[in-house]
Amino acid sequence: MVGSLYYKNWVDLEKNKEKVFAEGYSTIWEADFNAHGVEKQDVINSKDICKYLIFPKASDDLRALQRVFGYLNVKMTDEATHLFQSRAKRTIQSFTEFCKEQIEIVGAVSLFFSS
Numbered sequence: 001m002v003g004s005l006y007y008k009n010w011v012d013l014e015k016n017k018e019k020v021f022a023e024g025y026s027t028i029w030e031a032d033f034n035a036h037g038v039e040k041q042d043v044i045n046s047k048d049i050c051k052y053l054i055f056p057k058a059s060d061d062l063r064a065l066q067r068v069f070g071y072l073n074v075k076m077t078d079e080a081t082h083l084f085q086s087r088a089k090r091t092i093q094s095f096t097e098f099c100k101e102q103i104e105i106v107g108a109v110s111l112f113f114s115s
Contacts, residue, residue, distance in 0.1 A: 003069055003073075005065065006062070006065045006066060006069045009061075009062055009065060010062055013055065013058055013059065013062055014051070016055065016058075017050075017051045017054055017055060018051075020054060020055075021047060021050050021051065021054070024044075025040075025044050029050075029053075029054040029055070030054065030055055030056060030057065031043065031050075031053040031054050031056065032053075032056070033053070036053060038053075
């Protein structure tokens with residue numbers, strides 16, 4: 001759920017940035033050129049820099065959502081790893097018990113036929 005929300009918001013933000021960049025500079029960009037130490041004209045001429053700087057509030061919100069998505073992915077991976085390890089241990093224990101029982105059965109059968 002969080003992943004699809006993050007992806008949808010990212011796609012929407014990128015589309016908005018593309019659209020606004022194509023229209024040319026305006027105050028709707030909300031970009032603070034001085035804070036990043038770049039000239040306004042350099043940003044206007046560079047699509048990559050422009051897309052990075054425009055809509056800073058929306059970009060920050062998206063980065064926060066990305067962190068939540070990343071955290072949940074890490075937790076899900078940790079839990080899945082723990083689950084798989086627990087199942088593997090149980091499987092190994094069950095197989096070991098099965099082998100011990102088979103050894104006992106074979107030993108009993110061989111004693112029966114050897115006597």
